[in-house]
Amino acid sequence: MIKIISITLENEMDLVLAHKRSMRVAERLGLTAATQTTFATAVSEIARTVIEHTDHGILDIGLEQNKTRYSLLANVTFDPGIKFTNADSGFYYAQKLVPGFELIESAVANKVIMTIGLPRSLKLDPLKIAQLEQAFKEEPPLNAYEEIKQRNINLNRLAIEQEEELRQSKLIDEKKTEFISIASHELKTPMTVLKAYTQMARTTKEPINDSLRNLLSKIDTQSSKLLTLVQQLLDISKIENGNLQYHMKVVSLNSFLHAQVAIMRHILPHHEFGTVFCDDVEVMIDEIRMEQVMANLLGNAGKYSEKNTAIAIGTSRSEPGMVTVSVKDEGRGMNQETTASVFEKFYRAKDVLKSHTGLGMGLYISSKIITDHQGKIWVESMENSGSTFYFTIPITGRQ
Amino acid sequence: MKKIMIFDDDEDILDICTFILEEDGWEVGVFPDCSDLISRVATFAPDVILMDNWIPEEGGIVATKMLKDNSELCGIPVIYFSANSNIQLLASEAKADHYLAKPFDLEDLKDIARSAISGKDK
Numbered sequence: 147m148i149k150i151i152s153i154t155l156e157n158e159m160d161l162v163l164a165h166k167r168s169m170r171v172a173e174r175l176g177l178t179a180a181t182q183t184t185f186a187t188a189v190s191e192i193a194r195t196v197i198e199h200t201d202h203g204i205l206d207i208g209l210e211q212n213k214t215r216y217s218l219l220a221n222v223t224f225d226p227g228i229k230f231t232n233a234d235s236g237f238y239y240a241q242k243l244v245p246g247f248e249l250i251e252s253a254v255a256n257k258v259i260m261t262i263g264l265p266r267s268l269k270l271d272p273l274k275i276a277q278l279e280q281a282f283k284e285e286p287p288l289n290a291y292e293e294i295k296q297r298n299i300n301l302n303r304l305a306i307e308q309e310e311e312l313r314q315s316k317l318i319d320e321k322k323t324e325f326i327s328i329a330s331h332e333l334k335t336p337m338t339v340l341k342a343y344t345q346m347a348r349t350t351k352e353p354i355n356d357s358l359r360n361l362l363s364k365i366d367t368q369s370s371k372l373l374t375l376v377q378q379l380l381d382i383s384k385i386e387n388g389n390l391q392y393h394m395k396v397v398s399l400n401s402f403l404h405a406q407v408a409i410m411r412h413i414l415p416h417h418e419f420g421t422v423f424c425d426d427v428e429v430m431i432d433e434i435r436m437e438q439v440m441a442n443l444l445g446n447a448g449k450y451s452e453k454n455t456a457i458a459i460g461t462s463r464s465e466p467g468m469v470t471v472s473v474k475d476e477g478r479g480m481n482q483e484t485t486a487s488v489f490e491k492f493y494r495a496k497d498v499l500k501s502h503t504g505l506g507m508g509l510y511i512s513s514k515i516i517t518d519h520q521g522k523i524w525v526e527s528m529e530n531s532g533s534t535f536y537f538t539i540p541i542t543g544r545q
Numbered sequence: 546m547k548k549i550m551i552f553d554d555d556e557d558i559l560d561i562c563t564f565i566l567e568e569d570g571w572e573v574g575v576f577p578d579c580s581d582l583i584s585r586v587a588t589f590a591p592d593v594i595l596m597d598n599w600i601p602e603e604g605g606i607v608a609t610k611m612l613k614d615n616s617e618l619c620g621i622p623v624i625y626f627s628a629n630s631n632i633q634l635l636a637s638e639a640k641a642d643h644y645l646a647k648p649f650d651l652e653d654l655k656d657i658a659r660s661a662i663s664g665k666d667k
Contacts, residue, residue, distance in 0.1 A: 327629065331599055334628030338648035339557040345651050346564065373648060380630070393633040434630075 147208040147219055148275055150282050154299075155193050155203035155222070159291045164205050165190040166288050168220065171207050174278055175218060176268050185262055188243040189220045191236035192258050198236075199228045209275060210261075216270045217246070220260045226253055319387065326383045333380075337373045344369060378507040382491065385514050392432040392518060396542055399461060399469060400426040402433070406440040407459055414444070416453035422460045427469050430542040435515045442508040443473040443535050449502060451477025451532070468521070469541050474534040480527040488525060489513040512537075548572045549658060550589050552579055552608065553597040553626065558647075562595065562654065569655045577601075579608040586618055593661045595645075598627035598635055609639035622661040 151167050153160060168186035177185070189205065196203035203224040210217050230237040230249060237258075241247045246261030264270060287293035344366045348359065384390045400423045407419050447457045455476040462470045480488065484495040492506040516523040516537045527533035549571045551562050559575040566573050574589050578601040586594070594612065598605040605625060613619045625632065625641035628648070636644035645657050 330630070331628050334647055335555055335558070338628065339555070339561065341648045342561040342565075342651060343557075346561065349651070377630070384630075391631045391634060393631075434633075 147206065147210050147221065148279070149206050149208040150279055151207050153205045154295075155196050155205055155224075156201040157197065160205075161190050161193050161197065163288060163292055163295075164193040168207060170285075171278075171282070172218065174281065175264065175270075177218075177262075177264075181262065184243050185218065185220070185260075188240040188247075188260050189222075191240040191243070192220075192222045192260070195230060195234050195236040195240075196222055196224045196228075198234075200225050209264075209270070212263075215266065216264045216268075216275075218262045218264055222258045222260075223255050224257075226251065226256050228256060230256075230258070322383075322387055323389055326380060326387065326389070329383075330380050333376045334373070337369060337376065340369050341366070341373070375505065375507075378505070378511060381511050382507055385511065390435075390514065390518065392435060394430050394432055396428050396430050397433060398426050399423075399429045399471075402429075402431070402436070403440070403459060403461070403471070406437060406444065410441070410444040410448070414448035414457075417448050417451070418454070418456045420456055420458045422458065424461050424463055424469075427461075427463075427541045429469065429539050431519060431539065432515075436519070439512040439515050439537070440473075442512045446508065446535075447473055447475035447477065447533075449504075450498070451475045465538065467541055468538040470536055470538050472534055472536045474532065476532045479529045479531050479533050480525070481529050485525055485527050489523065546570065546572045547593070547662060548574065548589065548591045549593045549595060550574045550576065550586065550591040551595040552576050552600045552605070553595070554578065554599060554601055555597075558597075561651075565651050565654055566658060569658070571658065579603065582608055582611055583615060583618065586612065586621070591621060593658055594621055594623045595626050595658070596623050596639075596641065598625065598629055598632075606635065606639040609641050613640040624657055624661055 150171055153163050153167060155161075155164065165186050168189040169182050172182035172185045189207070193203070193205055203222060206219075206221045206223070208219050208221075210219050229251075232238045240258075240260065244260040244262055246259070246263075248259045248261075250257045250259065287296055344362055347354075348362045348366065354362075381390065403423065404421070407421060411419055444457065444459070451457070457476075458472075458474040460472045460474070462472070464470055478498075480495065484497075487493045488495070489509050489512075490506075491510040493510075494504060494506040498504075513523045516539070519539050521537050521539040523535070523537040525533055525535045547570070549566055551559060551566075551573060553559055553562070553575075554577050556577070559577070563573045563575055574591065576585065580602070596605045596609050600608055603611075605627070609623050609625065612621065612623060622642040623639075625636035625639055625644040626647065627635055627644070628646070629635055630646075632644050632646050643657055643661055645653065
């Protein structure tokens with residue numbers, strides 16, 4: 147059937163719609179006034195009978211081509227449990243009105259099909275039918291009830307579409323998370339093995355010569371670098387996915403920072419580290435993530451400054467409830483443009499692209515971690531006069 | 546001799562751990578999956594278990610919980626083992642006693658195995 151209009155049958159107001167719409171279709175097709183009334187009456191009789199039993203009926207009016215002739219059709223669909231008999235007066239009466247009348251019962255739905263053959267003189271063709279379909283799509287609502295009903299249908303359709311969209315995007319998100327978890331495992335396992343074998347070779351009791359020891363040490367350094375990059379890429383995927391999780395714990399800030407500085411002294415043996423801390427405070431942090439921030443800031447301080455220069459780590463209390471941590475170097479510093487963009491993802495200053503390796507992930511991840519700790523991160527810098535990175539985090543417990 | 550059971554589906558990891566821990570005086574049993582987990586653990590009677598997060602079939606969380614829900618085996622310390630950066634959360638969800646993040650330092654592997662039996666906290 148080429149459907150022209152469809153009306154859900156929920157209450158008496160829909161009977162009025164069913165009647166008026168049936169009239170209108172018959173009229174537009176060019177049927178006589180008598181036939182229009184007959185068709186509309188049959189449709190509304192059946193619609194009334196359906197509404198007496200259920201508010202789930204649906205009326206479809208449309209055309210069907212039968213060889214060279216077209217018929218006007220009204221299908222009324224309703225719940226399979228509902229049985230009509232001739233005792234239902236509307237059902238009985240409608241059968242007398244239309245030439246074609248059929249009741250189809252099935253397990254899924256019951257259906258009444260009413261048909262009126264259309265005279266060839268109407269000269270229906272696909273183009274005219276398409277115009278008719280279009281006309282009914284554009285026809286204004288018959289009354290306020292129909293207007294509300296149409297809006298309701300549109301809203302329902304929108305809601306269903308949005309639900310589907312939401313379901314799809316959830317699915318994609320789940321797939322992404324799953325991928326990151328698999329990638330993390332698949333990339334880190336060979337790294338683990340590589341590092342462990344290197345370590346075993348370095349510490350073997352069998353004699354190895356210095357040049358081999360040197361090579362092994364280089365393999366170890368490079369695999370550590372690779373591992374950091376893999377970890378950063380995975381972190382970025384997690385940040386994008388809103389999936390960076392924290393395991394918060396109360397720690398004493400000064401001892402945490404001392405430990406970080408001690409580690410970095412080994413990694414950057416040619417820099418002088420100095421610390422100026424205010425009275426100790428307790429902070430609620432994810433230690434592993436905060437270690438990442440400190441390794442990033444201290445690592446950058448070393449990376450962008452000359453050997454035998456100083457790196458100063460300080461803490462201070464300027465804002466109530468917060469503690470500020472600073473990392474100051476005596477390095478090359480940054481111009482204004484770089485200072486403004488240095489926390490952006492994958493940002494690398496033009497003047498260090500060739501001279502210093504990196505992917506521009508570290509500070510982006512650090513800023514995300516600090517923000518997630520309810521803190522702020524910023525930098526003060528001038529070209530050739532060093533940089534100072536600052537971040538704040540809330541103080542917890544006793545102050 | 547103290548006994549350790551290692552569950553990991555990666556052969557190299559099993560090799561490395563065996564090499565390092567045997568050198569450190571452990572009797573090591575390695576298992577690439579956790580089929581018949583309860584009966585195998587009961588038979589081997591380890592002092593410590595090292596459990597990988599991705600162990601076939603059920604995964605480390607389910608496997609560790611099975612051990613911790615078993616009244617006879619729940620006392621055996623389990624070290625949770627994973628490359629996942631949320632390892633702390635995974636380990637606590639599994640009710641494991643300790644965790645060791647991959648990639649690990651060989652010294653850390655020895656330390657954590659030792660400290661697990663001395664009843665020290667992570």
